[in-house]
Amino acid sequence: MNLEKTTEMPSKYRHLEKMSTVELLNNINTEDATVAESIKQHLPQIGNLVNIIKERLLSGGRLFYIGAGTSGRLGVLDASECPPTFGVSSHLVIGIIAGGDKALRFGIENAEDSEQLGWADLNNYEPTQKDVVVGIAASGTTPYVLGALKQAQKMGIVTGSIVCNPNSPISAFADFPIEVVVGPEFITGSTRMKSGTAQKLILNMISTAAMIGIGRVDDNKMVNMQITNQKLIDRGTKMLMDRTGIEDYEKAKAMLIRYGSVQEALKITKQL
Numbered sequence: 001m002n003l004e005k006t007t008e009m010p011s012k013y014r015h016l017e018k019m020s021t022v023e024l025l026n027n028i029n030t031e032d033a034t035v036a037e038s039i040k041q042h043l044p045q046i047g048n049l050v051n052i053i054k055e056r057l058l059s060g061g062r063l064f065y066i067g068a069g070t071s072g073r074l075g076v077l078d079a080s081e082c083p084p085t086f087g088v089s090s091h092l093v094i095g096i097i098a099g100g101d102k103a104l105r106f107g108i109e110n111a112e113d114s115e116q117l118g119w120a121d122l123n124n125y126e127p128t129q130k131d132v133v134v135g136i137a138a139s140g141t142t143p144y145v146l147g148a149l150k151q152a153q154k155m156g157i158v159t160g161s162i163v164c165n166p167n168s169p170i171s172a173f174a175d176f177p178i179e180v181v182v183g184p185e186f187i188t189g190s191t192r193m194k195s196g197t198a199q200k201l202i203l204n205m206i207s208t209a210a211m212i213g214i215g216r217v218d219d220n221k222m223v224n225m226q227i228t229n230q231k232l233i234d235r236g237t238k239m240l241m242d243r244t245g246i247e248d249y250e251k252a253k254a255m256l257i258r259y260g261s262v263q264e265a266l267k268i269t270k271q272l
Contacts, residue, residue: 011184041180049134064093084225137161224263
């Protein structure tokens with residue numbers, strides 16, 4: 001198949017080194033402004049993926065993100081933010097990156113080039129048909145991701161993908177493909193820019209909507225957030241005061257710390 005890689009097409013901007021700083025920033029901003037509109041065209045596909053993720057999580061399944069390079073880092077980032085934000089187990093949303101944790105900081109040579117390694121890394125978690133595996137790859141061709149999705153689909157595991165090229169090989173092995181084409185990058189081939197921004201925005205949508213869907217948000221509040229620093233203790237205390245009518249700040253704070261989250265504290269106050 002002759003894949004058109006828009007992510008590798010030449011930038012429409014030339015001689016970047018001759019631009020002033022303000023010109024560079026204006027042009028980058030102009031390109032970034034197109035990303036959200038590109039995503040908007042694919043909200044139904046994103047919604048379909050979110051719905052199956054919610055269904056599987058409520059049935060005891062897990063969500064896996066798998067990718068390499070920038071794509072892998074973004075998946076790990078989104079997964080790592082679910083426990084502190086929504087109070088879920090670190091085993092519920094899992095990010096896997098080619099080359100392992102070291103690849104979060106350093107480029108790991110050839111880590112993304114093996115289809116077998118992608119499935120091997122995923123298989124370490126013993127995925128089942130209750131789970132959902134989402135492959136992330138700007139090019140839509142990364143062998144590491146392709147191998148993982150291919151084998152997961154063969155095993156009857158629900159698969160999704162987030163890519164930035166049309167008709168990509170990875171999409172062919174995704175039950176719920178998302179192909180957001182953002183066009184050539186400001187620096188030719190630098191998919192950490194618009195493609196990475198698109199992936200981050202989509203991941204925000206997926207995890208946030210899924211967590212709301214499984215009951216980890218009340219109204220518009222993070223009532224299950226982990227109370228891990230003074231800022232969050234203060235936020236949670238004020239949230240608890242607002243929701244219960246408790247006027248004594250120190251009393252509300254003590255309850256929050258004792259029960260560990262706004263949600264748990266609210267359950268106790270309802271029982272009193």
